[in-house]
Amino acid sequence: MSKNEALIGELINWIEEHIDQAPAVEDVCKRSGYTPRHIQKLFSDVTGKTVGDYIRKRRLTRAAILVTFTKKSIYHIAMELNFSTQQTFSRAFRREFGCSPLQYRSRKYLQCSRLTPRFSSTTQSVQLFLSEPKGFRLRVFEFKYREALLDSAKRGSQLRLDKVMNILAEHSVAVVVSNIACNSKRSWEVEIQAKSGFHDNKNYNYERVKQKYWTTSFKGTWEEYIAFIRNFLISIDLNLYQGNIIEEIRLCEQHDNENINFNFILYFPVTL
CATH class of the missing domain: 3.20.80.10 (Regulatory factor, effector binding domain)
Known part of the structure; x- marks a missing residue:
């Protein structure tokens, strides 16, 4: 594992520990000790995503799992994942998955291809x-x-x-x-x-x-x-x-x- 991969791995761990508190990109950059421009480039080189994209997709992936596998109200899911309002959450959800949370829940399946797993540099490809x-x-x-x-x-x-x-x-x-x-x-x-x-x-x-x-x-x-x-x-x-x-x-x-x-x-x- 390279020095850059180790650094990004540490930042990923911190993001995942605080993901439900909606960590700000600025906080991640400050934690790295590098300039925002530099850490954004390193993060993108290692993960293929910007810091902001990674945080947003991981939060919405967690939301999609809760929408699918629980009967929690959409309001409570939005609040528990620290979205400012249910409307803000629903707009972000629709942009990511192409439908509203309630429409997503009405399906009989989980659309795994649209979800974003936790990044790991050691993840192996799966043969299906x-x-x-x-x-x-x-x-x-x-x-x-x-x-x-x-x-x-x-x-x-x-x-x-x-x-x-x-x-x-x-x-x-x-x-x-x-x-x-x-x-x-x-x-x-x-x-x-x-x-x-x-x-x-x-x-x-x-x-x-x-x-x-x-x-x-x-x-x-x-x-x-x-x-x-x-x-x-x-x-x-x-x-x-x-x-x-x-x-x-x-x-x-x-x-x-x-x-x-x-x-x-x-x-x-x-x-x-």
């Missing part, structure tokens, strides 16, 4: 392909948890890991089926309705028929996977439709108890 796996039968156990929409996953991550490890102790593949319940009117959290289980054609209590999915894969530790999936969902170039997200999880052949690596395959519902 269309697949149509055969139907499957699972023996599953239902559970629910609440997860933060805009910040790092904590509670749900550990709970899911515990469920997965319990299954992998006795089976070669663990399967998690998750669906987001968009019913929160007060918090920035959503309820995840999930099922964890394993393939079982005889004693199954959950069945999925053959259908089309967008599919991708990942290999790494659990912590790396959680970071990957949260960034991945707002950086892919497709519309993410509401429905069950399916994860197939296997242990890598070589691992130790301190650094367990997994192979993940993810399936996202497709509407063509």
